[in-house]
Amino acid sequence: MYGTLKKIFAFAGSKEGLLKKSLLFAFLSGLFAALQFAALFIVVEALVSDNRDSRFIWISLGIMAVSLVGRIITTYFSTMEQTETGYCMVAEKRIHIGDRLRYIPMGYFNKNSIGNITAIVTTTLGDVENSAARVLVSVLGGFFNSVALVIVLVVFDWRIGLIAAVGVLLYLAAAELALRKSERLSGVRQHTQESLVESVLEYIQGMGIVKAFGMEKDSTQSIDSAIKASCRDNLKLTKASVPYDALKQVVVRVFSVLLLLASIYFWLNGSLSLAYGVILVIASFMVFNDLENAGNMASLLQMLAASMDTANSIDDTPVMDEKGADVVPASSEIIFDNVDFSYADRKILDHVSFTIPAGTTTAIVGPSGSGKTTMCNLIARFWDVDAGRITVGGKDVRDFKLDSLMKNIGMVFQNVYLFADSIENNIKFGCPDATHEQVVEAAKKACCHEFISALTDGYDTVIGEGGGTLSGGEKQRISIARAILKDAPIIILDEATSSVDPENEEELQRAIAELTHDKTIIMIAHRLKTVRGADQILVLDDSHIVQRGTHAELIQQKGLYADFVSERQEAIGWKLAQ
Numbered sequence: 001m002y003g004t005l006k007k008i009f010a011f012a013g014s015k016e017g018l019l020k021k022s023l024l025f026a027f028l029s030g031l032f033a034a035l036q037f038a039a040l041f042i043v044v045e046a047l048v049s050d051n052r053d054s055r056f057i058w059i060s061l062g063i064m065a066v067s068l069v070g071r072i073i074t075t076y077f078s079t080m081e082q083t084e085t086g087y088c089m090v091a092e093k094r095i096h097i098g099d100r101l102r103y104i105p106m107g108y109f110n111k112n113s114i115g116n117i118t119a120i121v122t123t124t125l126g127d128v129e130n131s132a133a134r135v136l137v138s139v140l141g142g143f144f145n146s147v148a149l150v151i152v153l154v155v156f157d158w159r160i161g162l163i164a165a166v167g168v169l170l171y172l173a174a175a176e177l178a179l180r181k182s183e184r185l186s187g188v189r190q191h192t193q194e195s196l197v198e199s200v201l202e203y204i205q206g207m208g209i210v211k212a213f214g215m216e217k218d219s220t221q222s223i224d225s226a227i228k229a230s231c232r233d234n235l236k237l238t239k240a241s242v243p244y245d246a247l248k249q250v251v252v253r254v255f256s257v258l259l260l261l262a263s264i265y266f267w268l269n270g271s272l273s274l275a276y277g278v279i280l281v282i283a284s285f286m287v288f289n290d291l292e293n294a295g296n297m298a299s300l301l302q303m304l305a306a307s308m309d310t311a312n313s314i315d316d317t318p319v320m321d322e323k324g325a326d327v328v329p330a331s332s333e334i335i336f337d338n339v340d341f342s343y344a345d346r347k348i349l350d351h352v353s354f355t356i357p358a359g360t361t362t363a364i365v366g367p368s369g370s371g372k373t374t375m376c377n378l379i380a381r382f383w384d385v386d387a388g389r390i391t392v393g394g395k396d397v398r399d400f401k402l403d404s405l406m407k408n409i410g411m412v413f414q415n416v417y418l419f420a421d422s423i424e425n426n427i428k429f430g431c432p433d434a435t436h437e438q439v440v441e442a443a444k445k446a447c448c449h450e451f452i453s454a455l456t457d458g459y460d461t462v463i464g465e466g467g468g469t470l471s472g473g474e475k476q477r478i479s480i481a482r483a484i485l486k487d488a489p490i491i492i493l494d495e496a497t498s499s500v501d502p503e504n505e506e507e508l509q510r511a512i513a514e515l516t517h518d519k520t521i522i523m524i525a526h527r528l529k530t531v532r533g534a535d536q537i538l539v540l541d542d543s544h545i546v547q548r549g550t551h552a553e554l555i556q557q558k559g560l561y562a563d564f565v566s567e568r569q570e571a572i573g574w575k576l577a578q
């Protein structure tokens, strides 16, 4: 139990002070509650000694009033501090996770980890937010108060105090046993909760495909079994604690009766006055009352510990730029120097070397799955190379801090992702300080100003998550406007394969021309027109650059490039202009 309580303090981070304050108020609240005991003692003693002086009523009422007001005030502050601690410490953690994710290699983000992260940031941290501080304060507060009452009992009568102390110790032992039993099950439950979130995410993301193929019934199977597993593991966890709850109840009841019997016995043999006897019996019940409240809350500790361990596990994932520095590269020349890269056992690049001189355009072509996207992503350090090095302006990309590297690179992906935010904020994404005029200028260059202005709310139009409310061509041009505004010296461009209608195609090409003007460009090219205009073409196949040169040079050679050209011509019925 001690370990778990320590974990909550560590989790509170900079909010530890707030948590301690909340505990202090809870403890004070317990002391004010114990004052009732003094009031009661005065009344009982007056009754027993047949004292009819009305003063004792007023004194006892006064003490009760102080106890009540003190309790209300301290409970109020304790609750406020607990609530603030819960929300603030979890907000801090969520921000921390968000920051850390930026520095984790892209290889970490697969279907499982995305479900996992979603579960951590939503449900797992939600549990911690709602109960961590409350549980800690209730458990520790309840425990302190019952120990304080045991001390009071010892002062009144050491024999009664001793019996109560044994009862408290046995109760704590039973609570500790319950916690140990639930430790493994809490971890399992946590894992099932994550699987449930993963299944829900997958179900929702794949809804389009499910409908298109009429697989509604089959697709719910995995989500159904995840829900059942979650239900089963929650039940298991609750059932595991039932025998220990019963044991705790037995301890409380047996020791309450023992205390009662002992008080009567000591009174009968004359070693305890009637007033003391009555007070001690009442106080004994109070000891167990506080302890029971603390014990009930303690059953949540293991679940919280599992939640906190899961949230902390993101910190165990290695990040990429721990040793990076703020670097301003001398130029935007890019060099691949004997680069090896694999996904697990699958080799994608094998001793690949080439140079992209600053201010030139390099087109990468190759069969699907040959590693074109991977090669581009290595420049932006979505992953790190296994061997060799990639330099930008003569500096190894691993020597840059990620932020300082990304200042030099603008990326336009084939699958554009837009955030559920206004168009203006989506364009400003890489440059939050840009003015509205700069946003409009970029949008004009990217040929999207016209369609944005035609929307009712113009640049303030909020687009759906992923840009769902815009056409493919419109999304693409917004992402180009975003890159134009960023104005980075290197542009990585994954040309859209999906056919765009002729009007959109023309605008898209104009937008790309604006973006790439005077820049160092590396593009995954699918259209003959763009490939032909490149200063250098790299043909990637079977983990190697198998051909390199200009269009004029490569078209003369037999090989993949000539095949690619004739395939494209056939596919779109093109004739190569001479």
Ligand SMILES: Nc1ncnc2c1ncn2[C@@H]1O[C@H](COP(=O)(O)OP(=O)(O)OP(=O)(O)O)[C@@H](O)[C@H]1O
Pocket: 106, 107, 343, 348, 366, 367, 368, 369, 370, 371, 372, 373, 374, 375
């Ligand atoms: N995160 C990943 N983990 C494991 N394998 C991956 C990952 N990303 C890509 N791959 C695999 O690596 C290979 C190269 O992928 P990549 O996307 O770089 O190829 P590509 O040439 O760009 O393909 P395309 O032209 O179809 O877009 C593919 O076989 C792909 O399945």
